[in-house]
Amino acid sequence: MAQPATYSALDAERGDFYLHLLRQMVLIRRFEERAGEAYAQGKIGGFCHLYIGQEAVAVGAIAALGPADYIFTSYREHAHALARGMTPRAAMAELFGKVTGCSKGKGGSMHLFDVSTGFLGGHAIVGAHLPLAAGAAFAAKYRGSDQVTVCFFGEAAVNIGAFHETLNMAALWKLPVIFLCENNRYGMGTALERASAVYDISQRACSYDMASEIADGMDVLAMYDVTHRAVDRARTEGLPTLIEARTYRYMGHSMADPIHGHYRTKEELEEQKQRDPIESFKARLLDEGLLDGETYDQMESVIADDVDDSIRFSEESPDPDPDELFRDVYRD
């Protein structure tokens, strides 16, 4: 099996950038922890899929994008929205179903949108947003802009027809799109090995003569570097890339699902947590003197305040007006 790209070396000149990445990862983790808590308290309804463990993927990849680029994601997308700059308030209020949420409380946890940053959604039919991403890339090419589209999806989506149809068209039409597969090993409770005839997802690209790379999805810098190369390929050559990010999900598939049990062991979970993307990156920065304990504590404290504030804001925000029920069905 192919091996992921190795650690990128740290560059002392880029200390601020590294702190930015760390800050985003910590924000996402705290946000998700508090979301889980609010879910357990019944303040968040429906399905709620947490991203804990996978932070390096969204943060590293999105850091490699330009401001005009487009992002499509699946339903495990709180992290991507935050990494793209959505405020914790707008995201949390949406989870709470409040009118102050990014989608006015009408989308919920699985349907975060922010057109102003090109964050084109949380989509909740597995694999069905891949064609949408190709469509945005088609539009960029049609208009002659240099916008790149990145589409995040789980490894379970590679077995659905939309994946094949889309990769074929993207390669055929040379679309500036990056298919970023977050391989967290389990599609809900089914291990990759039990669902896919080919374990090495990056190899799927061969069918479409498409470039592919494997990245260590627990290493935020590796994610950044790999994505950066793919963005270059898309922007300058107009070519698509399939990236397989090998990562791990600490939580259950959704808040309603067991963290471990019949489908994976607690031991496996504990072992994976040793590769924690936040802890390992933090340790590297400390080792190399790019971060000190005090700065980190300060960062944690600001983030805790931000997330607390988002919870308070969401609790205090009003529900959508009853008239909202019939608004936005059609555009006049």
Next chain:
Amino acid sequence: MEALSPTMEEGKVVSWLKQEGEGVKTGDVLAEVETDKAVMELQARGDGVLRKIVAEEGATVEVGSLVAVIAAPDEDIDALLEEGAGSGEREPGRQEQEAEGEQRAGAPTATVAPPVRTPGQPSPPPARPAPLPETADGARIKASPLARRVAAERGIDLKIVQGSGPGGRIVLRDVEAAQAEPPVPPPALALRDEGFEDAKLSQMRKTIARRLVESIGPIPHFFLTTEVDMERTAEARQALNALGEEPRISFNDIIMKVIAASLREHRDCNAWWQEDHIRYFNEVHLGMAVAIDEGLITPVIRHAHQKTLRQIAVEARALAERARVRKLKPEEYTGATFSVSNLGMLDIDQFTAVINPPEAGIVAIGSITEKPVVVDGAVVVRKRMRMTMSCDHRVIDGATGARFLQTVRRMLENPLAIVW
């Protein structure tokens, strides 16, 4: 107990993974809980010591109820435990909301026993909409909606129309071919010589019951009573009747005339509650409750505000007579904008009448009695009459109704005001 799935209402504690007295940190797994979906981990939401396990292994507890207490080693947790005993208390979350929703959706509408009517009770309102016509033996008449409407418009009784459609359905062409004929009188009540009488519920009685419930139930009633000096009305009536022309004018005729005239000045009482709107009428169509053998009905004097006292007297008699022989046409007992019920002739001093929805008000007229009152500082005997207005508060407010009654009272106390 946390909600560990979107549909979870209770959870079973499978096992505790921490012991009482053990220190715990946020995220530690405290226990395994079986939800409706899977066995899930119950995690600590704070740091401290697991001071007390409330829900033992094997226990099934509702979401939101206390399962254990995590606190500082020396913190007093008695109050917490006490509060937890009442349990289930938490902020309204998913489960409660859903349960509420189900209740709303599944709850049967409140069943109210039909009120028992005793003599002297105010007359319940008449049927509106009109019950579907029946044949002499009580079978439903089959007619197309269009045929029904046209028959009603032309005053044709569907009972006498022969249907030519499938299964005898009366269709437009049948109505057009039919001649209007007087309806067959309804069968008399079956009387049996026993200690009681079982009377089959007539369609009218059923309708009265239903309408009464409808009225008492959802309409926020309030009542206004005023006493009127009827001396001058009595004089006026006497003077008019002294002319010797038929028909003789009754107090009721004058009261109807006065109320009709007053409603013209108080359009805010001459209105229908229409659920999503209020319809105020410029015209006054005045309903007058008439007791008949089978119950009661409220024929309507149309355009009452435009009619002379004599016209009202003539029409009121004709309508009452037709009501007694059950020959009223639907358009003669529907469409009132306001009603009057008079039990004065039955020696009732004062009563409250039941609103006839969608009308917003009804005035109940009591008997005219001589009683001592103080006039200009001296006690004198005067003819006095009490009237009570029932108001639908959704349409009429207290002061609105009071001002209307004031106008009525002033006119009755000075009947010349009618022509003013």
Next chain:
Amino acid sequence: MPTITYRDALNQALREEMERDPNVFLMGEEVGVYQGAYKVSRGLLEKFGEQRVVDTPIAELGFAGVGVGAAMVGLRPIIEFMTWNFALLAIDEVVNAAAKMLYMSGGQIPIPIVFRGPGGAALQLAAQHSQAFESWYAHVPGLKVVAPATPYDAKGLLKSAVRDDNPVMFLEGEMLYNTKGDVPDDEYTIPLGEADVKREGSDVTLIVHSKTVAVALKAADRLAKELDVSAEIVDLRTIRPLDTAAIAQSVQKTNRCVVVEEGWPFCGIGAQVAFEIQRDAFDHLDAPVLRVTGADVPMPYNKKLERSAKPSPDAVIDAVKQVTYLD
């Protein structure tokens, strides 16, 4: 006024709208080099180039989704399905993506897209190629559904559909492509959501759309000649939004109604129309609303069986006799 085919009327609409707005493009199987499976897109590749007339692989789900994604970022795609039978492969992108994007994004993302192609039965194409799906799409809030019957309507409605900011399902009649009608040279559009009285009458209303307009016109001629019954024909043209006012107005005049459609009866368009009529014109009805629909079976291949599975003038006349109590 020139007389042209339904096919050419659609071609004109595509051509004019693509000339008018550079964000409009056509995508689908065989739309370019092959000139369209039914030649609706004839000449467009030559005029607009392969950037704007895009041949796709046989991948309905994929290219429907590409269309929706392009619409999300501001283009105005016209996605051609070779037939609506194949569009079932793409229904997820239509129902789960196109129809809901505006709502679940809290009003941020409109989807100005047209999905179009031929629907309904042609001749002996058998079960998988002979289906009318109007009611499927009309069920979904967020979609508009159009099914024109004449060249004039086809052109005017397609132009409106392209300019609409919502997903429009534009179901053409495969058997209508060669039919001819007057189409003015001058620019015009027909608003979505307006029915059209194709023939005035006083005794019964026939509510129809797409191919059943022709069926009803034939039936109406015979009803007038043979039975002295005057039938009014209301062509819905747009299924959603439904012109309920036009329906009620006609039924209030005629007091009787027969709904004719090519699709299957269960949960069909006629079921909805009959509901609207009993609500809006109850007191005007002299008979129950009857329906003439496609037979409730998969389409058979055999020519005679196929004929009896489709709505016919005979079936319409039988229904009219029942609602006018003439049988």
